[in-house]
Amino acid sequence: MAESSCLPLVVLLLAAAAAAAPDLARQLDLFDPARAASDAASTNVTVPCAQAMAAFADGLATHQDWAAKMFDASGRYSTGFLWGNNFWLGSSDLCMTLEENAVVPAVFSVARFSLDVPRITAKTRTVHVGMCLPRACGLEDLRVLVGAGLTQLEQRNATLEAVRSPQLDEYRFYADGTFVVLALVCALVLALMVAGSIVDARKPPPPAAPATPECEDGSVGKPPIALDVVPAPKRKMALSAFLVCFSVQRNARAIFDQSVGGDTLAPIHGLRFLSMVWVILGHSCIVIFKYADNTDFRGVVEREFLFQTISNAAFSVDTFFFISGLLFSFLYFRTTAKVDLNKITKATGLKSKGLQFFGLLAYRFGRLTAPYMFVLGVVQVSMRWFYHKSVFEPPTLDHENCPQYWWRNLLYINTLFPVKDMCMLWSWYLADDTQFYVLGALLMMVAVERFRTAALVFGGLMFSSWCTTAYIAFNNDHNPSMDDPLALFDKIYDKPWTRLGPYLVGMATGWLLFTMNCRLRLGKGGAALGWSVCAAVMLSLLYGLYDAQLDAYTSAAYSSLSHTAWALGTAWVIVACSTGHGGFVGRLLSAPSLYPMSRVTYCAYLIHPLIIRMMVMYVDSPLHLARTTVMLLFLGHVVLSYLIAFAISVSFEAPVVALLRLISPKKE
Structure with missing residues (x-):
């Protein structure tokens, strides 16, 4: 009798779990590329984007390989939301393979959502969703498509905060002024290092400095560290001495020197x-x-x-x-x-x-x-x-x-x-x-x-x-x-x-x-x-x-x-x-x-x-x-x-x- 009385309770728990699973998936359904493809015609997107999305929808319906990969490269909720998974990114690498080789060239973008689902978690979460969609759709088209598919549910408040596309972004680091300055500085330093190494290689090796206790006067062979910081009297500096300061072998020897050094313990x-x-x-x-x-x-x-x-x-x-x-x-x-x-x-x-x-x-x-x-x-x-x-x-x-x-x-x-x-x-x-x-x-x-x-x-x-x-x-x-x-x-x-x-x-x-x-x-x-x-x-x-x-x-x-x-x-x-x-x-x-x-x-x-x-x-x-x-x-x-x-x-x-x-x- 005890076992039979527990049976209805087990059935109820299993039914609740079965009902909760699809509800969780529905609450966390922020973007579906197939839904976006079918809804594109009824949204205010550009004509090229609407045509490309129609071709994408047709490719999905006819089981085209490129369309399936485009769908698969997009991110969506799968598992781990309650374990802290806020990145539903799909695969930008897969999407990039479709950039030129697909019937409809693809581009990868990322949408950032603010998601509040009180029946699942008390915290407001920031979720990032990857989207692999036709390249003909610009960022504004993507915002329209994502917003149109973002249905508001009774127990969910989801807001689209931003959409960005690493592939559509026109930034080129080699055109950055800071990069140009860094490249010039590196070229100058490299030239000095090469010249200094050549000059240093032609000089006779310096005599070894005698060892001294580090706490007494470990500065033999070089000036004490505090004296390095007071103004120097005017005197001429030979070009060769200047270049040797950039010698790779000299500086590497100083770094790998096994003596303690006069400026530390x-x-x-x-x-x-x-x-x-x-x-x-x-x-x-x-x-x-x-x-x-x-x-x-x-x-x-x-x-x-x-x-x-x-x-x-x-x-x-x-x-x-x-x-x-x-x-x-x-x-x-x-x-x-x-x-x-x-x-x-x-x-x-x-x-x-x-x-x-x-x-x-x-x-x-x-x-x-x-x-x-x-x-x-x-x-x-x-x-x-x-x-x-x-x-x-x-x-x-x-x-x-x-x-x-x-x-x-x-x-x-x-x-x-x-x-x-x-x-x-x-x-x-x-x-x-x-x-x-x-x-x-x-x-x-x-x-x-x-x-x-x-x-x-x-x-x-x-x-x-x-x-x-x-x-x-x-x-x-x-x-x-x-x-x-x-x-x-x-x-x-x-x-x-x-x-x-x-x-x-x-x-x-x-x-x-x-x-x-x-x-x-x-x-x-x-x-x-x-x-x-x-x-x-x-x-x-x-x-x-x-x-x-x-x-x-x-x-x-x-x-x-x-x-x-x-x-x-x-x-x-x-x-x-x-x-x-x-x-x-x-x-x-x-x-x-x-x-x-x-x-x-x-x-x-x-x-x-x-x-x-x-x-x-x-x-x-x-x-x-x-x-x-x-x-x-x-x-x-x-x-x-x-x-x-x-x-x-x-x-x-x-x-x-x-x-x-x-x-x-x-x-x-």
Whole structure:
């Protein structure tokens, strides 16, 4: 009796499921090429379009192969809508084969809809539908055809937002003014590289520089880094010396040199490279998740414990800020202790300080800007091409913002403006770091003569940054345990007054390493305690918010202090590894095999988001997310980013560094 009583319930459930399936398909029926072909005659399309659509309808009715392919190349709802599939694109590649070889030439277009289906999902979705239709139909004809077939249902609100066609778009990148400038610059640089390589090949090899401890005077054979940034006395530069700065073999040797170098510390190399890999991992996930046919998979993996490694990848940028502050402070104090900068500037007092300050800025600007502006131009042309030619819409408005606001990037002030107007969104780090560099230069010049005053200002800046961040987080109800890390990008994430802490910690660490000359007497127990505290702090920052519930005050405190706490943990890593207490970690971070990757990390940072976008937007269909897919794509992004970064570094970064050293004054 029990089994027979359950039978009607099972039948009812099966009937409901059977009824729901066609209803779902009907609610999500946004475009049907066969329906468009049959309705074309009754719509207000052009005569050529109406005739072509009639031929398409006849081809479908008579089972013509070209018409079947045209129908098959168009996108439509199939499955996965409730799993986050918003790209019903069909196949633009298949449609392009019909561009010339069909009875009716075809063209591929993409329609973007705003879809609200409350009986299926509470969210308003943006859906992209691919359309392979006769080429005789222009964009306005396509809008009419799509609009005519978009029947309004009682429980559905669908709106056509835009129609665009990569094939009908007349954009040609070689006619773009920016591309022409880039081509001329590349031709000039290539000519200089060829000439420099020939001149360098004819010169005798330079004598090997003797090895010296990196914390004492690792600058043998080249001027200290801080001296590279003060005004040089006038002297003639030989043409051959200028050309050799562009020598490929010389710059490649410098990149692959297995010595630490006089402008860094050994563990910095490994830390910089590993942090860059972490940045690429975070950016890969952000872009890949956007262009997937199962975007709700992200919500599943985000609930996993180890995904906190990706969601907290913002700490990798704090590591970069820390490294920048540390090296600037360490090298500046080391140089001022060994060299009288008044003799270099041939001035005293405020005039000498002013010359030092503007020399520092000039070096920084020259050092960073050449590869930066080159990549910015490449990004502008690439994103403009994607906007016109890809079946996907670009993730940001670089094709509009870069031509209009590139000067903000050039001046490194783009984080002082709204994020919606930013060109190269990831360049926010360069702007903040340069602004910190200016502030750090002023602080260190004061510290050389009035250390207590500089220390008071240092503490005031740190405290004010904490308070400002806490205030903004509290007023905006920011909850770091629940919100997306980029949720308040324009208010907290990219603003210099909220990200200053790690840079200041780096400056303090650099001063500490200088004062103790990279020597620290510490027993095994003390070292073990230091590493234990460091691991506890950094692991709690990475994974401590998993399933945590924070109130408003705790959230504000965490937002305020977490970045500085991460920098303090990183400070212990560098201090321990630089003073002989690093153990396995020290050997890993100081491995000579990581030095080349570290030296091209700046260029890798510049180019890697473009590599990620290209690998996604060049295809004609969305990705299907899976753990192995994401990891394989990520590894490909790392390898390709560093290969291209090496080419950019040899062409634009290393020659500028060599030129700056060529014109810098030498130690008397």
